[in-house]
Amino acid sequence: MKTLFLAGALLKAWLRSRTGVFFSFLFPVILLLVFGSVFGGGAQAYNIWVQNLDLENGQPSELSSSFVRALENSGVFSVREVPPSAEIHSWVRKNLPPFTSYRVIVIPENFGRRAIGRGIQVRTGVILSTLDLVVRNYGEFLTENDLSAIENGRLALENWRKMLPPENASILLLTQEGDQAAPIVRSAVAGVVQAFNNLLVGAEPAVQVEQVSFSERSLKPADYYMPGYIAAFIMTNGVIGVSSTVSEFRRSGILKRMAATPLSKRSWILANLIVQVVLALALMTVMLLLGRLIFGTAGIPNVYFVLLILLGALVFCTIGITIGCLLRDAEAATAAGNLIAFPMMFLSGAFWPVDIMPELLQTVARFIPLYYFHQGLRELLVSGEPGRAAGAFVVLGVLACIFILLSIRLTKWKEI
Amino acid sequence: MMVRKVIEVKNLVKRYGDILALSGVSFEVYRGETFALVGPNGAGKTTTVEILECLRIPTSGEARVLGMDVTEQAEEIKRRIGVLPQEFSTFERLTVEENVSLIAKIYNREDNVRRILETFGLWDVRKRMFGSLSGGMKRRVGVAMALVSEPEIVFLDEPTTGLDPQARQDLWQVIRELRRKATTVFLTTHYMEEVEALADRASLILSGRILVTDSVSKLISRYGGGFRINTRGRKAAQLLRKLGGEVVSQNGEVTAVFKSQGEALEALLILRKSGIEARMIEPSMNEVFLNLAGGRINERGEMVP
Numbered sequence: 163m164k165t166l167f168l169a170g171a172l173l174k175a176w177l178r179s180r181t182g183v184f185f186s187f188l189f190p191v192i193l194l195l196v197f198g199s200v201f202g203g204g205a206q207a208y209n210i211w212v213q214n215l216d217l218e219n220g221q222p223s224e225l226s227s228s229f230v231r232a233l234e235n236s237g238v239f240s241v242r243e244v245p246p247s248a249e250i251h252s253w254v255r256k257n258l259p260p261f262t263s264y265r266v267i268v269i270p271e272n273f274g275r276r277a278i279g280r281g282i283q284v285r286t287g288v289i290l291s292t293l294d295l296v297v298r299n300y301g302e303f304l305t306e307n308d309l310s311a312i313e314n315g316r317l318a319l320e321n322w323r324k325m326l327p328p329e330n331a332s333i334l335l336l337t338q339e340g341d342q343a344a345p346i347v348r349s350a351v352a353g354v355v356q357a358f359n360n361l362l363v364g365a366e367p368a369v370q371v372e373q374v375s376f377s378e379r380s381l382k383p384a385d386y387y388m389p390g391y392i393a394a395f396i397m398t399n400g401v402i403g404v405s406s407t408v409s410e411f412r413r414s415g416i417l418k419r420m421a422a423t424p425l426s427k428r429s430w431i432l433a434n435l436i437v438q439v440v441l442a443l444a445l446m447t448v449m450l451l452l453g454r455l456i457f458g459t460a461g462i463p464n465v466y467f468v469l470l471i472l473l474g475a476l477v478f479c480t481i482g483i484t485i486g487c488l489l490r491d492a493e494a495a496t497a498a499g500n501l502i503a504f505p506m507m508f509l510s511g512a513f514w515p516v517d518i519m520p521e522l523l524q525t526v527a528r529f530i531p532l533y534y535f536h537q538g539l540r541e542l543l544v545s546g547e548p549g550r551a552a553g554a555f556v557v558l559g560v561l562a563c564i565f566i567l568l569s570i571r572l573t574k575w576k577e578i
Numbered sequence: 579m580m581v582r583k584v585i586e587v588k589n590l591v592k593r594y595g596d597i598l599a600l601s602g603v604s605f606e607v608y609r610g611e612t613f614a615l616v617g618p619n620g621a622g623k624t625t626t627v628e629i630l631e632c633l634r635i636p637t638s639g640e641a642r643v644l645g646m647d648v649t650e651q652a653e654e655i656k657r658r659i660g661v662l663p664q665e666f667s668t669f670e671r672l673t674v675e676e677n678v679s680l681i682a683k684i685y686n687r688e689d690n691v692r693r694i695l696e697t698f699g700l701w702d703v704r705k706r707m708f709g710s711l712s713g714g715m716k717r718r719v720g721v722a723m724a725l726v727s728e729p730e731i732v733f734l735d736e737p738t739t740g741l742d743p744q745a746r747q748d749l750w751q752v753i754r755e756l757r758r759k760a761t762t763v764f765l766t767t768h769y770m771e772e773v774e775a776l777a778d779r780a781s782l783i784l785s786g787r788i789l790v791t792d793s794v795s796k797l798i799s800r801y802g803g804g805f806r807i808n809t810r811g812r813k814a815a816q817l818l819r820k821l822g823g824e825v826v827s828q829n830g831e832v833t834a835v836f837k838s839q840g841e842a843l844e845a846l847l848i849l850r851k852s853g854i855e856a857r858m859i860e861p862s863m864n865e866v867f868l869n870l871a872g873g874r875i876n877e878r879g880e881m882v883p
Contacts, residue, residue: 164684165682166682167680167683168684171669171672171676171680174671174672174676175670175671176671176673178671178672178707287678314628323600354745413669414667414670415663415664415665415666416665416667416668416669418633419661419663419666419668419723420666421633422631422632422633422654422656422661422663422684422686423661423681424653424656424657424684425684426653454871545617576632576633576634576635577633577634578636
């Protein structure tokens with residue numbers, strides 16, 4: 163009862179501190195809104211510039227413009243046009259701002275004609291080899307007349323085929339050095355080209371890809387990064403917020419005032435933990451609600467998700483208490499908190515998929531507690547199966563034990 | 579009323595690493611009295627109080643509060659004492675009432691909050707944030723927090739340090755009230771006037787050693803240097819010598835010391851009748867401290883020669 167009352171008082175005092183509320187609550191929410199708006203639009207459309215040099219009477223040829231339409235319809239690109247009269251390199255330098263990612267496709271002159279010619283050439287090649295196959299396999303069933311008719315036709319076709327242009331029609335894809343999206347763009351363009359090729363040679367698709375997501379609910383990108391945000395800010399609230407609060411309690415004499423009462427050290431620590439757990443749950447609720455209302459996230463937290471939130475809040479709050487006890491000066495504690503929290507935040511991949519980080523950093527991430535926290539939360543939010551977050555429960559459970567003991571050991575109730 | 583020792587300190591030693599903060603401190607405090615531990619900064623006042631409050635562990639020696647050993651029965655002692663820590667502060671963003679209620683809750687004495695706020699003149703400011711109060715008011719909240727549990731002993735560590743004279747007077751009034759209610763008050767201070775104004779008995783402490791412990795009136799009569807009369811002229815010196823004073827004269831400046839106030843007042847009257855200007859200086863704790871410690875304590879609590 164006393165502990166709860168104390169926790170209530172601590173919470174009230176905290177709620178009245180504007181900077182505290184800002185950094186622990188509003189700042190995460192603002193970041194969510196900002197990041198959410200930047201990355202939240204679902205799969206990203208890549209900017210691509212197209213210069214169509216394949217003109218007939220000043221107009222783009224039918225085939226080249228249908229190629230451009232195919233790029234647009236792929237859903238991967240947002241296509242913009244470069245005037246045909248421009249010299250491409252100087253146009254890029256002059257018109258595209260530096261440091262923006264762009265890719266340029268140049269459709270050369272005679273693209274349509276070559277493509278059609280090459281298409282017919284391929285088709286005739288197919289006919290010829292089909293005829294060969296027919297003669298070889300079924301020749302004995304055919305009459306002399308039929309065979310010589312086929313042979314005549316074959317010769318005529320072969321002669322005619324020699325007149326067609328031999329080289330492939332090609333397009334030019336220009337990318338920037340260091341453009342991380344270049345491989346994605348290249349394969350997407352290749353996909354369009356492939357589909358186009360099939361169309362030209364009249365091949366029906368034999369194999370197609372159907373995309374099905376693992377979860378029954380339709381997940382939004384925000385479902386992916388939301389657990390990262392929640393985890394990261396529960397972490398900073400503990401590691402930065404609690405550490406400075408704890409050393410501030412000591413500096414201001416509040417700790418001594420409390421220690422001079424019959425209140426036990428454990429009750430004091432417990433009250434502080436309760437405050438952080440309540441804060442973490444509130445942060446979780448607000449973030450998930452905002453995610454749902456604004457970004458249409460579909461993930462629904464189950465009881466294991468809430469349990470993992472509690473465990474994470476315990477771990478990072480007790481880490482904060484440990485730092486606050488070890489460093490006597492509130493400023494030093496805040497500095498140390500930052501020093502620990504920020505690398506943890508960025509290296510753990512809380513804000514972006516770990517897979518896009520270099521392999522060395524991916525290894526580093528696996529040594530960071532926050533990594534297990536946000537991965538675990540993500541698994542629970544997406545799959546809802548506690549088994550998939552077992553690792554997170556184990557790692558955070560062990561850490562909670564260690565840091566709860568350290569907090570009790572290091573918090574001074576005498577010789578303050 | 580039975581006179582009973584509520585605090586007993588014997589040969590208390592406290593060492594912080596290489597620094598010896600207390601080297602064998604002994605004194606006793608009796609029920610119902612206001613006891614002052616007097617000395618400059620760094621003398622060991624706060625160390626002593628915090629050992630008695632069970633906030634520090636003595637290196638050696640014995641300290642008993644209400645008959646209980648501070649190292650063995652800390653929780654029970656804490657339940658029965660009240661504490662105003664040095665440079666007291668509490669939650670700035672809780673109101674006066676919330677702060678007092680928090681402590682009351684810890685002692686299960688929420689019933690006492692209203693009464694204590696009214697007693698200390700805090701009822702009208704109960705909704706104000708602690709952080710927005712003046713220094714004097716803050717200290718008053720601190721005393722209220724120390725007393726809301728109706729403790730048997732209240733420890734006030736430098737209760738008026740840093741307060742303006744008016745706030746100090748107000749707080750003295752509050753502390754005098756406590757003695758009237760027979761609460762034992764243990765206070766530390768470096769203000770000699772405070773000792774005179776509040777304390778029944780006092781210990782003088784310097785460099786971790788007790789110089790003397792006695793009732794304030796006995797300290798003053800024994801070490802206060804007597805009642806002094808300051809005047810000028812050879813005639814005055816002769817008169818004063820004749821009246822039984824110990825006379826020292828230098829460059830025409832005359833100082834005579836009398837044992838009792840009566841003798842000194844009589845001499846003053848005779849001098850005035852003879853048309854000689856003179857004034858009397860009563861002995862004070864300032865003199866006591868000067869005589870015993872060989873120096874004075876300035877406003878900031880520092881020892882000065």
